[in-house]
Amino acid sequence: MKAALEAKNAKSRQGADGQAAHLSGHGPKAVAKAAGKREFRRKSGG
Numbered sequence: 001m002k003a004a005l006e007a008k009n010a011k012s013r014q015g016a017d018g019q020a021a022h023l024s025g026h027g028p029k030a031v032a033k034a035a036g037k038r039e040f041r042r043k044s045g046g
Contacts, residue, residue: 006036007029009032
């Protein structure tokens with residue numbers, strides 16, 4: 001459930017991150033993973 005939400009968030013703001021991941025041959029899952037990690041860090045104040 002959470003993974004799906006992260007994937008949706010990553011898709012909705014697929015700017016430079018999405019393009020970079022696409023160019024380097026990574027799929028949406030990799031983008032969602034990176035976005036989820038970034039969100040977690042931002043929310044936890046790190």
